[in-house]
Amino acid sequence: MNHQQTLNRALKGIGDFSQQQSALIGEHCAFLKVNKQETLLAAGQVCNAFLFLLTGACYQFRKTDADPNIIDLHLAGDCVVNQLSFISQQPSNETIAAYENSELLVLTIQSLHRLIALSPAFLQLAKLLQVSTLRAEFYDNAMTPAEKYHRVLDDKPQLIQIFPLKYIASYLKITPETLSRVRAAI
Amino acid sequence: MNHQQTLNRALKGIGDFSQQQSALIGEHCAFLKVNKQETLLAAGQVCNAFLFLLTGACYQFRKTDADPNIIDLHLAGDCVVNQLSFISQQPSNETIAAYENSELLVLTIQSLHRLIALSPAFLQLAKLLQVSTLRAEFYDNAMTPAEKYHRVLDDKPQLIQIFPLKYIASYLKITPETLSRVRAAI
DNA sequence: AATCCTACTTGATTGAAATCAAGAAATCAA
DNA sequence: TTGATTTCTTGATTTCAATCAAGTAGGATT
Structure with missing residues (x-):
């Protein structure tokens, strides 16, 4: 293309x-x-x-x-x-x-x-310029780690394929340990 | 004026x-x-x-x-x-x-x-249109309730005079109880 | 293949804020 | 002013994610 x-x-x-x-x-x-x-x-x-x-x-x-x-x-x-x-x-x-x-x-x-x-x-x-604003609010303070992760899965599943877990965790402002557990609990 | x-x-x-x-x-x-x-x-x-x-x-x-x-x-x-x-x-x-x-x-x-x-x-x-973006990031995920409260005190002290505590608490995404305790601990 | 390093998982413990609960103070309405 | 309602405070308890810790797996480099 x-x-x-x-x-x-x-x-x-x-x-x-x-x-x-x-x-x-x-x-x-x-x-x-x-x-x-x-x-x-x-x-x-x-x-x-x-x-x-x-x-x-x-x-x-x-x-x-x-x-x-x-x-x-x-x-x-x-x-x-x-x-x-x-x-x-x-x-x-x-x-x-x-x-x-x-x-x-x-x-x-x-x-x-x-x-x-x-x-x-x-x-x-x-x-x-607003796009990132939307995104920042998208993964909201008030969401639980599980909600955040599932939202990424719904919204941008490729992120999880491409970036290492610890990047995703940092992006979602949770620890890698917590994300690992959330993922295991599916 | x-x-x-x-x-x-x-x-x-x-x-x-x-x-x-x-x-x-x-x-x-x-x-x-x-x-x-x-x-x-x-x-x-x-x-x-x-x-x-x-x-x-x-x-x-x-x-x-x-x-x-x-x-x-x-x-x-x-x-x-x-x-x-x-x-x-x-x-x-x-x-x-x-x-x-x-x-x-x-x-x-x-x-x-x-x-x-x-x-x-x-x-x-x-x-x-960017102003509120700045503000949203201002009271960051990563801040503790005490930090958030003191930041409001520094940044917009009148807010605390005018709006009820439970509004401020909701704005800062903490519970009124927590905000009350933070305030008492000064 | 062996070594090293980093990423990931899993478990135990801790800690901070939410929740639950009840009473005090302030505001509002009659 | 009185009573009713809402807000605020304070205490006890719970909960959930962070932290601490150790081990496993995967990738890179030689």
Whole structure:
């Protein structure tokens, strides 16, 4: 599948874009290939682009003295962005890295502004910034470990195939031990 | 203090707006006065406006079979919006209501678009939608009840003056008993 | 194949907050 | 003002996930 097709598919989840508009977005993107464990955005840098993950897997984490704190896990089709840093154009607290060899499309904030200048329809792209908000609330404070795990199973079962249990556990803010037990109890 | 002044003050926290731009925003707003316990946005409705809270206090909650789930507490100067519903223009899961008699400015999504058409500078208003994101992360999963409470004390001490303890507890996702004990332990 | 290292599992224990419960204080309504 | 209702406090108990701990399995490297 070519890049534009994957992009079109990703854009479907975001808003109503015509064939032409999708193509225009594609034209404003750069292609990027990274290897396993390469950094896409280092903590302290300003996030000045949207990344569309075409193939592979990426993750977002916060460094700690102990194990890194997983903030987000991304699969092909996802939009990878540190929304806080992007919006505020302040240095990010999180690092974004590739977990697998990955292919991405890069849409810089300048390109985004150029698109919006061409047509307000591209304002819809701003919705991307909300996606992670949805996700953050999705795995809610109030949910039990079992609920969280089953929600991932329903929502993004591939996550569990691709990322190690301890990443999933950190993402869900539970311990690996608890997740292991939840899983065993199915 | 007149409405425009209160609005200007609120806008300072959001972005860089000239005197004229602030005035233009004010001109695009409608004035609204509501009484205690009146509903501003019912669950199931689409949130199609930003509300600037000029005076009074409002809150956002999710209905449950038991006690309502407090999602957000707003004081004068705050921007009151259900961001998810606003962005997606889908029905809201939450209800927004006045806790005290309140005065508000209403900026509809149409007016927002009109402003953005006049000048891209008004895109800064979109930052408002991020404010609650920040807040949601502010009282983090990982914080202890005591940490949460002291953070409110530091951040928004008036909240504790105005809203009953059980609202604060629900907002912080702890029980009233626990909050009472935390408070006693100062 | 042997070694090392990390991930995962499973068990025992602990601890912190929820729940259960009852009484005190504050607010509201008549 | 009185009584009723709700909110807040305080205590006892329970519960559930974290922690501590040890062992097993799987992957990588030589």
